[in-house]
Amino acid sequence: xxxxxxxxxxxxxxxxxxxxxxxxxxxxxxxxxxxxxxxxxxxxxxxxxxxxxxxxxxxxxxxxxxxxxxxxxxxxxxxxxxxxxxxxxxxxxxxxxxxxxxxxxxxxxxxxxxxxxxxxxxxxxxxxxxxxxxxxxxxxxxxxxxxxxxxxxxxxxxxxxxxxxxxxxxxxxxxxxxxxxxxxxxxxxxxxxxxxxxxxxxxxxxxxxxxxxxxxxxxxxxxxxxxxxxxxxxxxxxxxxxxxxxxxxxxxxxxxxxxxxxxxxxxxxxxxxxxxxxxxxxxxxxxxxxxxxxxxxxxxxxxxxxxxxxxxxxx
Amino acid sequence: xxxxxxxxxxxxxxxxxxxxxxxxxxxxxxxxxxxxxxxxxxxxxxxxxxxxxxxxxxxxxxxxxxxxxxxxxxxxxxxxxxxxxxxxxxxxxxxxxxxxxxxxxxxxxxxxxxxxxxxxxxxxxxxxxxxxxxxxxxxxxxxxxxxxxxxxxxxxxxxxxxxxxxxxxxxxxxxxxxxxxxxxxxxxxxxxxxxxxxxxxxxxxxxxxxxxxxxxxxxxxxxxxxxxxxxxxxxxxxxxxxxxxxxxxxxxxxxxxxxxxxxxxxxxxxxxxxxxxxxxxxxxxxxxxxxxxxxxxxxxxxxxxxxxxxxxxxxxxxxxxxxxxxxxxxxxxxxxxxxxxxxxxxxxxxxxxxxxxxxxxxxxxxxxxxxxxxxxxxxxxxxxxxxxxxxxxxxxxxxxxxxxxxxxxxxxxxxxxxxxxxxxxxxxxxxxxxxxxxxxxxxxxxxxxxxxxxxxxxxxxxxxxxxxxxxxxxxxxxxxxxxxxxxxxxxxxxxxxxxxxxxxxxxxxxxxxxxxxxxxxxxxxxxxxxxxxxxxxxxxxxxxxxxxxxxxxxxxxxxxx
Numbered sequence: 001x002x003x004x005x006x007x008x009x010x011x012x013x014x015x016x017x018x019x020x021x022x023x024x025x026x027x028x029x030x031x032x033x034x035x036x037x038x039x040x041x042x043x044x045x046x047x048x049x050x051x052x053x054x055x056x057x058x059x060x061x062x063x064x065x066x067x068x069x070x071x072x073x074x075x076x077x078x079x080x081x082x083x084x085x086x087x088x089x090x091x092x093x094x095x096x097x098x099x100x101x102x103x104x105x106x107x108x109x110x111x112x113x114x115x116x117x118x119x120x121x122x123x124x125x126x127x128x129x130x131x132x133x134x135x136x137x138x139x140x141x142x143x144x145x146x147x148x149x150x151x152x153x154x155x156x157x158x159x160x161x162x163x164x165x166x167x168x169x170x171x172x173x174x175x176x177x178x179x180x181x182x183x184x185x186x187x188x189x190x191x192x193x194x195x196x197x198x199x200x201x202x203x204x205x206x207x208x209x210x211x212x213x214x215x216x217x218x219x220x221x222x223x224x225x226x227x228x229x230x231x232x233x234x235x236x237x238x239x240x241x242x243x244x245x246x247x248x249x250x251x252x253x254x255x256x257x258x259x260x261x262x263x264x265x266x267x268x269x270x271x272x273x274x275x276x277x278x279x280x281x282x283x284x285x286x287x288x289x290x291x292x293x294x295x296x297x298x299x300x301x302x303x304x305x306x307x308x309x310x311x312x313x314x315x
Numbered sequence: 316x317x318x319x320x321x322x323x324x325x326x327x328x329x330x331x332x333x334x335x336x337x338x339x340x341x342x343x344x345x346x347x348x349x350x351x352x353x354x355x356x357x358x359x360x361x362x363x364x365x366x367x368x369x370x371x372x373x374x375x376x377x378x379x380x381x382x383x384x385x386x387x388x389x390x391x392x393x394x395x396x397x398x399x400x401x402x403x404x405x406x407x408x409x410x411x412x413x414x415x416x417x418x419x420x421x422x423x424x425x426x427x428x429x430x431x432x433x434x435x436x437x438x439x440x441x442x443x444x445x446x447x448x449x450x451x452x453x454x455x456x457x458x459x460x461x462x463x464x465x466x467x468x469x470x471x472x473x474x475x476x477x478x479x480x481x482x483x484x485x486x487x488x489x490x491x492x493x494x495x496x497x498x499x500x501x502x503x504x505x506x507x508x509x510x511x512x513x514x515x516x517x518x519x520x521x522x523x524x525x526x527x528x529x530x531x532x533x534x535x536x537x538x539x540x541x542x543x544x545x546x547x548x549x550x551x552x553x554x555x556x557x558x559x560x561x562x563x564x565x566x567x568x569x570x571x572x573x574x575x576x577x578x579x580x581x582x583x584x585x586x587x588x589x590x591x592x593x594x595x596x597x598x599x600x601x602x603x604x605x606x607x608x609x610x611x612x613x614x615x616x617x618x619x620x621x622x623x624x625x626x627x628x629x630x631x632x633x634x635x636x637x638x639x640x641x642x643x644x645x646x647x648x649x650x651x652x653x654x655x656x657x658x659x660x661x662x663x664x665x666x667x668x669x670x671x672x673x674x675x676x677x678x679x680x681x682x683x684x685x686x687x688x689x690x691x692x693x694x695x696x697x698x699x700x701x702x703x704x705x706x707x708x709x710x711x712x713x714x715x716x717x718x719x720x721x722x723x724x725x726x727x728x729x730x731x732x733x734x735x736x737x738x739x740x741x742x743x744x745x746x747x748x749x750x751x752x753x754x755x756x757x758x759x760x761x762x763x764x765x766x767x768x769x770x771x772x773x774x775x776x777x778x779x780x781x782x783x784x785x786x787x788x789x790x791x792x793x794x795x796x797x798x799x800x801x802x803x804x805x806x807x808x809x810x811x812x813x814x815x816x817x818x819x820x821x822x823x824x825x826x827x828x829x830x831x832x833x834x835x836x837x838x839x840x841x842x843x844x845x846x847x848x849x850x851x852x853x854x855x856x857x858x859x860x861x862x863x864x865x866x867x868x869x870x871x872x873x874x875x876x
Contacts, residue, residue: 035751035758035759036751036757036758037754037758039460040754040757040758040761041753041754041757042753042770043384044384044460045463045791046761047478048458048460048462051455052458052460054458055456083376084374084376085375085377085533086376086379086382086383087377088377088533088551092551093551093552096552097551152583155584155587156587159587160587160591163591166593167584167588167591168577168579168584169553171550171554257581257584258584259553259578259579259580261550261551261552261554265552265553266552269374272722273754274754
């Protein structure tokens with residue numbers, strides 16, 4: 001078992017590395033096709049633009065630039081920003097922003113998963129009662145209202161009207177200020193989790209082994225906690241990785257609304273200004289995070305369900 | 316198998332507890348930072364301190380005068396460095412580092428005498444700080460984004476150096492002694508002194524600059540200042556701060572103790588922050604303007620920026636002057652100014668903006684000389700010109716692409732309004748809207764890949780040429796490739812020594828050029844002169860007017876206790 005698992009993980013890590021490499025190439029290509037240049041604003045004349053492109057090596061052929069970029073990347077160098085913080089190393093810019101974004105993401109994920117599970121399970125246990133109806137309505141709303149609408153709502157009521165929270169991210173109160181953005185991001189996760197947990201739980205409760213357990217005379221409470229709940233939780237981890245995508249795209253917008261100095265905000269300014277190295281670095285970090293989460297989820301799943309591990313290891 | 320499941324359940328339980336614990340501790344952590352507190356709210360300043368909290372739309376790029384040419388960076392540079400001069404509330408020269416100057420009889424040599432002033436590290440400010448900085452500005456190795464301003468100022472050899480055909484050492488700037496700087500010009504430049512207020516001409520202490528290396532202008536602690544404020548904080552994102560410089564030569568007259576800039580891209584959020592007292596200044600647009608119109612904090616101001624449409628002369632239909640005239644005179648500029656933008660913008664039946672500059676008499680503006688009645692909105696005559704144009708083209712319908720910026724609210728609102736108005740009033744006209752982020756739109760404009768391009772320009776120097784040269788034959792900004800002979804003759808002559816010696820004649824010929832451009836050739840379609848709608852804390856004074864061709868200048872801002 002240990003050997004299979006080891007081989008499986010090694011293989012998955014290798015695939016992840018190749019995927020990342022392919023992503024760098026694809027991103028680099030896409031940016032090359034992006035109209036405009038980091039050095040194009042109405043105040044710069046042609047000679048100035050040419051000088052700037054030469055200074056930063058942007059006049060070199062595509063593959064030469066790609067090779068230089070890749071080589072720098074392998075040495076841990078993400079390059080410098082051309083526009084949004086002129087000549088500033090991108091790694092330094094990310095260092096202050098990454099913890100803020102990750103904190104928000106992790107908080108949103110934890111709150112989303114825990115609250116969503118509780119909602120879903122309660123709804124399933126109280127199936128077809130008013131509690132279930134309310135939970136379902138809430139999750140439909142949470143599922144269909146975009147994070148930014150929720151964010152604006154929170155800004156207006158919780159921050160502006162009630163004054164409980166800062167309207168805009170306060171850099172000297174990073175945790176306190178992260179509450180509203182976190183809640184905005186977690187709404188979607190709560191809703192998705194609740195829907196998923198509800199249907200899994202209902203399915204579990206109607207399966208043969210639950211009927212058997214009940215027939216054996218095990219108490220209702222024990223049946224739910226020891227059998228139904230446990231089997232409901234297992235498939236739920238597979239939902240986590242797609243939810244990550246929602247979290248990443250959502251964070252770009254939510255960071256903009258709350259003025260959070262995080263990665264999403266950096267990505268957006270980078271894109272608006274054709275700041276190539278900034279876009280590359282943030283997109284790579286996002287890809288990396290996503291791939292790592294997927295990897296962890298897959299490995300976890302392999303632990304729990306040996307069928308996947310075995311077929312995965314031999315394929 | 317059982318083991319694995321149990322492990323997983325335990326992990327889930329741990330996560331849950333962690334999450335709940337995390338929630339519980341959130342509210343209490345107001346002090347968990349080791350960064351220098353940048354005070355993003357009103358809190359944190361000592362009682363009686365005058366702290367200005369300012370919302371800005373675009374982020375800081377750097378605090379190095381030769382690496383940037385964007386609004387926020389210029390604003391910070393202007394706050395933390397003193398050049399030779401600045402402009403006061405009335406747009407007049409106000410001496411900073413220069414105590415006095417002499418002009419040679421031929422008008423080609425200026426000698427500046429510097430005042431006793433110091434950098435924030437204690438070094439005296441010397442003539443070399445300027446000479447070094449200006450040579451760096453034109454050096455192609457710097458690739459400065461504002462090197463063209465040295466050329467516009469007419470400093471001797473600047474053009475050749477920028478073009479790479481001469482050594483930067485040859486720039487016409489000489490250090491006579493520590494406190495005396497001599498500048499030679501290629502020709503008489505009527506707006507030379509007022510050009511020197513621009514951030515491009517700020518001084519740099521050479522010894523410090525060389526010791527700071529790459530961090531100069533990038534890190535507050537690796538930069539020294541000679542201005543009223545010192546730059547103290549930047550998170551490379553949305554927060555910037557500058558604090559009063561106690562060693563500033565004029566420190567006792569600076570009323571504001573601290574400047575906190577926050578980049579707030581959403582004007583709705585900005586307005587909420589303003590209302591809850593977290594901001595003293597925010598720009599607003601769109602529906603917010605109506606909501607705040609009766610608020611005592613609401614202020615409108617006129618900028619010098621002009622909005623106009625470039626017609627592409629290489630398009631068959633737009634090469635026809637009747638078609639161009641029909642398009643230019645069927646834009647309801649009043650509706651744009653009053654309804655679409657409603658931000659203090661003003662109808663522009665002219666191209667050289669109000670408040671740009673004065674004639675040699677120091678009183679007359681171009682609008683006094685030339686009036687403001689070019690290409691006035693007139694639907695009836697526009698329709699006639701349109702029909703005439705179509706007949707000349709032998710066509711019944713025309714499709715035109717209108718390009719505009721999609722990262723600017725005023726651009727989007729105007730373009731959509733103009734397009735629908737054109738389609739409604741000019742029979743047979745179909746307008747296709749093409750919106751891009753500004754830097755992509757500019758790329759298409761440079762390639763000539765557009766029919767009509769809605770554009771905004773803010774002038775860099777105080778002379779009618781700051782607008783008129785844009786449409787000149789060889790100018791980069793002549794995106795539509797207009798090539799009117801009469802117009803170009805005047806524009807070319809305006810930079811010759813002969814006309815520069817006769818400023819009044821030059822002024823009159825530039826007025827004539829504007830007339831040709833608009834009335835005869837309809838080479839651009841001006842829409843409005845840009846306005847700004849702002850919410851300003853009523854306790855703050857001197858923020859109402861942004862200084863033309865410069866930026867916000869906090870030297871003249873005061874705050875009630």
